[in-house]
Amino acid sequence: MSTPTPLDWSLLQAFVAVMRTGSLSAAAIELKLTQPTVGRQIRALEDRVGEALFDRTPQGLRPTDRALALLDHAAGLEQAAQALGVAMAGRLDSPTGTVRITTSEPFGVERLPELLQPFMEANPGITIEMLPSSRIENLLRRDADIAIRFSRPEQPDLVGRQVGSVEYGCFASETYLARHGVPETLADLARHRMVGFDRDGFGRRASERMRLPVEAWRFVYRSDSMIGQHAAVRAGLGIGIMQARIGARSGLRRLVAAEFAPKDAVWLVAHADVRQGRRFRAVYDHLAAVLPAEFAAR
Template sequence: MHDQHGPSAEMTALASLDWSLLRAFAAVMRHGSLSSAARALDLTQPTLGRQIRTLEEALGEALFDRVPSGLRANARALALLSQAEALDQAAAELSAGLMGNPDAPSGTVRLSSSEIIGTRVLVPILGGLAMEHPEIEIELSISNFQENLLRRDADIAVRLDPPDQDDVIAQRVGEIEVGMFASRAYLRRHGVPSSLADLARHRLVGPDRDKRTMTNILARRGMDFLPKIFVFRSDSRLAQEAAVRAGIGIGPIRTFEVEDDPDLVRVLPQGFVERLPVWVMAHPDMRHARRLRVVYDAVVAGFRQRFK
């Protein structure tokens, strides 16, 4: 009878391979390219490429499609990823047990977040985590676009949108308030808008191509015409904030960024109030990988404390 609790045939087959080959495979999948994975493993790119080819020969099938931009994981690679990462993590935990505290979580955890939240909220949380768990290595992908957790583009993500994949683990950890702000210099030159409709005569700062959040906010207020008159457009939240500070125009800023800032003035504080829910999400493997659980719990606790 098949033991449902024993290792799978794929896991057994992978375990019989050279550990370095599995480590190479997991690194390429995690980093997305040979060059990035080689830097992470402190190997040359040709050496890592040879290890991937050796692994494919041992398995008797290709794991990556060779495309002009590099390697692209095929369906077989995606199917094997969780088993390979489990073995890679087991090796890391064995090493930690031999070299130090066997109970210490160790290994790499990849997180994804937007630039403002990532740099101003998430990194300070990770700073405390690093002191408590120095064996855990952190990769932080800063992007305003959502990465696919089930495809393992990231292990953990912090987002302002609710989960759109049924299998991910997700917790709502607070709210971020968004308001419209202007510099004092701008208001001296152009005056203070008296109503939401009055914004149409002002110079506005907003997104370029990524119009999801801001356009939705304005549309709910009957102001979907405003994106057409943005005089400064950028998908970088930092650039938008800098443009507002420079007096270019009025723009949306998360209020926690500018608390007690004497150079910025919130306009229409009663007419324009938007609260965005903050979600922390993780790949389902988080339940079984201690390093992921430790990081996930720290991020959830940190955000709840910050935006309680």
């Protein structure tokens, strides 16, 4: 067997940037390159793969199925490279102390540990406290040091940046659909069994923002734990709302996608004073490096 030719890392950087931004020109700006250079890198990668990764349309570049299949692998390599850069920047006097992060329960439990692992290996003196909560913790009172929020921060004296977006959808298990039928429209959900929030105001506010007619729905299972809701949907108790990528990973079927596919911006937020501390700044910078690939458009 012949040894595969090493892949030029710059080709993967260009690929991820185009997937993230949607065009050669925007990717060139992000990478601080010229548009022809990025175009040549994409064509070189396509030659290496053996097929086109983007369909050229009047509306711009549309990723092919092969490109979508490669994105997770390429984004993972980008995350590792960014984490390595952050770790190398603090090679001799790595910071120490505790940093408290708050974010949504599903992301905080299922994805955040994996994203933090390279950073924590390189910074053994840092301890992370993770507060999984759908509530918007008050950073001004220092309930947390850093927040990953799925809505734009409104409080004054906070600094933050948008790091991507998430799409939501309606999902159900095949077991539930076999027993109760498949809703064809959003209005049909009023005749189905639903899983949703209990007493937490976050769920109600989110439903209002997404313009969901929840007052007409029959909730057979309520929980303010989003992971609890997801478990109930997977068990076939009813239909629930969740992040589209979580629903897809869970093997659930997405419903009424033509009518319901709202998106929320994802923000990395901290108090302005917090970012002056070395350990807080180190964690913030690492998250700022890895989150854009995590929340890139799929």
